[in-house]
Amino acid sequence: MPKVGMEPKRRADVINATLMCISRHGIDGMTLDKVAEYANCSKGVVTYYFKNKDNLIIEAFRSFLAYYGLKINSQIQNTMTPEAMIEVTLKNILPPYSEDTQGSINVSDLEGIERMYIPHEAQAKLFLHFFSKAVLDPSLQEVVSAGYKEDIKGLVKIFDYGSMLGNMKVDDSNSAAYGLLAMVVGLSFFRVANIQPMNGEDNRYICEDYVKRLIGG
Template identity: 80%
Template sequence: MPKLGMEPKRRADVINATLTCISVHGIDGMTLDKVAEYANCSKGVVTYYYKNKDNLTIEAFKSFLAYYGLKIDSEIENTMTAGNMIDVTLKHILPPYRDDTEKRVNVSQLDGIEKMFIPHEDQAKLFLQFFSKAVLDRNLQEVVSKSYLADLQGIAKIFDYGNRTGQMSVEDSQSAAYGLLAMVVGLSFFRVANIPPINGEDNRYICEDYVSRFLGRR
């Protein structure tokens, strides 16, 4: 049994280790023994908090998806324009490429949201692993469905705000949010598959162009 008072940190260490392990070995190659090794703890500690691999995978997926919402919410301020709010959202759900291979996966809030981080390459690998498994796994489908429905509501609220304040021209905020999120998911898959845009630019500009239509920047 883990030491008294260590539970939050141990849980966080195990989840971070699980995401790292999946990024390196894939979900099929992830084992409780390997997670324990990455977390620098015993297998007994892992199973104390997460009874089996399936349970651990689901909880890691929840933490992976929650990471994006937490980062976005921590940076959006009520004084921002609707355009700036969308910029913050896109910065996290479809981040610009950067060389951050020296940093480690951390989806724990224990040391503050500003310390949470997932390296660009790990994001791509985890995205591919989780979503490919979710195609046939109803439990993972439920996780992604709940997460994306919440994301759609959040993005739609930004479009509504932009419309209400005259900063945007949006006929249907729900459809606009659906289109943006669907575009992000598709472009994320294209990134993972190494399919570059025709002009060779970072493909996130496609989302920026989409948002520009509502801002009248075209």
């Protein structure tokens, strides 16, 4: 049994290690033994917090999706314009393309949300592994649905705020939010598959153009 007071950190270490393991070996290649190795703990510690591999995958997926909401909410300020809020959101859910392949995964806010980080390449791989698994797994589908519903609510609030101020021309905030999030998910998969835009630009410009149309730019 872990030392008293170490539970939150140990649990976070196991989740981070699980995501790192999945990004490198895939869900099928992820084992509790490998997770323990990445977390620098015993397999007993892993099973103490998570009953089995399936339970660990679900909790890791939930933490992975929650990461984006925590980062976005920590960076958005009430004094920002709606355009700036959308810019912060896009920066987090579809980061500018980067060659960054180094660094550890940290989806825990125990040390402060600013310390939370997932290398860009790992983000793309995790999306691919989790979503391919979710196609046939109702438990993971529930995690996806709950996470994305919250994301859509957040985008709707920004679009409604922009419409109220007259900064945006959004007739249906729900459809606009749904469309933007669907676009981000699709572009993330295109990145994983290395499907480059015809003009050679970072594919996130497609989302940026979509937002510009909403603000009449």
